[in-house]
Amino acid sequence: MTHWLIAPVLLPALMGSLMVLWMRHDLLLQRVFGIVSSLLILGVALILHHDAISGDIYVYRLGNWSAPFGIVLMLDRLAALMLLLTAVLAVVVQLYAIGSGWDRKGWHFHALWMFQLMGLNGAFLTGDAFNLFVFFEVLLIASYGLVIHGGGPMRLRAGVQYISYNLAGSALFLAALGTLYASTGTLNMADMAARVAMMPPDDTALLRTGAVLLLLVFAVKAAIVPLHFWLPSTYANAPGPVAALFAIMSKVGVYAIVRFFTLVFPNDSVVETIASDLILPAALITLTLGQIGVLGTRSVTRMAAFASIASIGTLLIPLAHFNTAGLTAGLYYMIHSTLAGAALFLVVDMICARRGGDHWLRLRPTIRNTGAVSVLFFLAAIATAGLPPLSGFIGKLLILDATWTDPWRIGIWTTILATSVIAIIGFSRAGSLLFWKSHELDPDPGNDTDEGQRPKPGPIPVKLETDEPIQDVDDSAAPWLAFASTGALLAGTALLAIFAGPVTEYLRDTANQLTDPQPYIESVLMQQEDTK
Amino acid sequence: MEILVASAIGAMMAAAIYLILRLRTFAVILGMTMMTYAINAFLFVSGRLVVNRPPILQGSGEAVDVTMYTDPIPQALVLTAIVIGFGMTAVVVMMSLGAFIEGGDDHINMPQDDREMPPLKTVEDTKKIEEETA
Numbered sequence: 244m245t246h247w248l249i250a251p252v253l254l255p256a257l258m259g260s261l262m263v264l265w266m267r268h269d270l271l272l273q274r275v276f277g278i279v280s281s282l283l284i285l286g287v288a289l290i291l292h293h294d295a296i297s298g299d300i301y302v303y304r305l306g307n308w309s310a311p312f313g314i315v316l317m318l319d320r321l322a323a324l325m326l327l328l329t330a331v332l333a334v335v336v337q338l339y340a341i342g343s344g345w346d347r348k349g350w351h352f353h354a355l356w357m358f359q360l361m362g363l364n365g366a367f368l369t370g371d372a373f374n375l376f377v378f379f380e381v382l383l384i385a386s387y388g389l390v391i392h393g394g395g396p397m398r399l400r401a402g403v404q405y406i407s408y409n410l411a412g413s414a415l416f417l418a419a420l421g422t423l424y425a426s427t428g429t430l431n432m433a434d435m436a437a438r439v440a441m442m443p444p445d446d447t448a449l450l451r452t453g454a455v456l457l458l459l460v461f462a463v464k465a466a467i468v469p470l471h472f473w474l475p476s477t478y479a480n481a482p483g484p485v486a487a488l489f490a491i492m493s494k495v496g497v498y499a500i501v502r503f504f505t506l507v508f509p510n511d512s513v514v515e516t517i518a519s520d521l522i523l524p525a526a527l528i529t530l531t532l533g534q535i536g537v538l539g540t541r542s543v544t545r546m547a548a549f550a551s552i553a554s555i556g557t558l559l560i561p562l563a564h565f566n567t568a569g570l571t572a573g574l575y576y577m578i579h580s581t582l583a584g585a586a587l588f589l590v591v592d593m594i595c596a597r598r599g600g601d602h603w604l605r606l607r608p609t610i611r612n613t614g615a616v617s618v619l620f621f622l623a624a625i626a627t628a629g630l631p632p633l634s635g636f637i638g639k640l641l642i643l644d645a646t647w648t649d650p651w652r653i654g655i656w657t658t659i660l661a662t663s664v665i666a667i668i669g670f671s672r673a674g675s676l677l678f679w680k681s682h683e684l685d686p687d688p689g690n691d692t693d694e695g696q697r698p699k700p701g702p703i704p705v706k707l708e709t710d711e712p713i714q715d716v717d718d719s720a721a722p723w724l725a726f727a728s729t730g731a732l733l734a735g736t737a738l739l740a741i742f743a744g745p746v747t748e749y750l751r752d753t754a755n756q757l758t759d760p761q762p763y764i765e766s767v768l769m770q771q772e773d774t775k
Numbered sequence: 776m777e778i779l780v781a782s783a784i785g786a787m788m789a790a791a792i793y794l795i796l797r798l799r800t801f802a803v804i805l806g807m808t809m810m811t812y813a814i815n816a817f818l819f820v821s822g823r824l825v826v827n828r829p830p831i832l833q834g835s836g837e838a839v840d841v842t843m844y845t846d847p848i849p850q851a852l853v854l855t856a857i858v859i860g861f862g863m864t865a866v867v868v869m870m871s872l873g874a875f876i877e878g879g880d881d882h883i884n885m886p887q888d889d890r891e892m893p894p895l896k897t898v899e900d901t902k903k904i905e906e907e908t909a
Contacts, residue, residue, distance in 0.1 A: 373852060396874070397886075397889060399877050400889075402870050407803055421817050421818040605892060
């Protein structure tokens, strides 16, 4: 146990560097190394998860310096859950990228993937606020590379918007950290929590400013309305597998909100319910706007992007209460929406590739593998919209149940249920346009005389150039792998629904650990006899 | 001195926000750089403003004079922030150049094609394009 805790950060850093330095010209070697290291990270995540599930909190003091001075990595149930979720998603989506040939479309795909994982894992593990900023930058700089993977003018333009928005977000993060340091005198999250608890309640102006600034930073990361403007264009233009991995990246913002506002600024601290009061209305608007976007957009990639905005809104509604029931429901929906959102992005990528890169919702001839792709799209849409039997339905039930005690419950229930209907309409419209009506344009097989005279609607490009910025179906390494990995994500949501009972029990324990931050604080600040 | 530093940070930040809200990448990059300066100065003063004192304790044991000392942590934070900000600026410059070369102009906004459905090309259109290029 002692040194396993740093492995999720060190392993990808080492492997990513090796890939850049030694095997940049050999894609096969990169693929093998990439998958093996992702599997190793998954193995480490499983070990750590097994340790954390006992309810103990593990502290890893870097350089063995004593707590408020040195940087600590922390492992509790929530961090272990996030690590495991990231690792599973990374392996599956990486297999998709290999199977579909996306990783051949540009340089250093697998190396950037590793650095992305390093940043994600570090952000989940760290117990130091400034270190959280550093890991945010690590994951962002890897994501800047991934988001423009494959190139193309639209993707690069979207990339510039994305990077500008996030640079402003990083500046805001530093401002928040400066404010918090000025008012508490520490950057260690546990120490900060202990000091906030001792603050006089009549002198909290600076502290509140810091808390709200921090909330804004995480809201930018999680794409909460009105700070969501970077998301639709970026996700819609990013390569499919990258957008699928980003399903976990927007959850980093949610994770950070949960971590900070249960540990440092809980609702009974001197800043009172400042976070809940801001998050709940924002979440409701985010959900509504996301689902209206799903219905209103005319591009299928953008539809997936709006669905991911809506899912963030949905999971923040119960989380905003920061109580056991709310956290349980929110975390359940977070696991669900990560898997379902990623699956939706992968299916959409498959559809666009088979339509010659045309992502607009308009009538085109029937695509290749239409049966398999439409089944996957149908399942992903069911999961995302929250219909039974997949886990979205149970997630929404848990959320409705958890918000029953809220004074706003009529508003919350109406919003969730009404927006679900909007999403269902949006997805059915897209599905029928993409898969059903397309048969109208197909040449009639029984009537040979017409053949050749009918003007064929829109040609599908014969063969894409290898440097085209979209997936190349004719030339993919293993198309079955792409189908299998998308199916695996959807099977994950089915399993989540089947084992909803045990999973909710497990998440309730996690939520209980979060609502009682005292052991977390003590494990950092006490028990440090052997440190420098 | 507090007023001087605070107004300097405020002025830099205002200029940065003005530049970031421009529609061209060059102005936005300048604004980002300016914003990094403002934030770095802000971080630096978050350990309180003191003049002429080293960021290290002097003397030893009982003789340590804690009044002759300035907080070293913000200085370390600023150093990290400068390095990260510098790297990020380099990335955004490269990315903007790429977008300028591929996209043809340096607008920050996405072109119309990102929002509006372009008309479907028919077989005749593609043939015409192929003939023209050939």
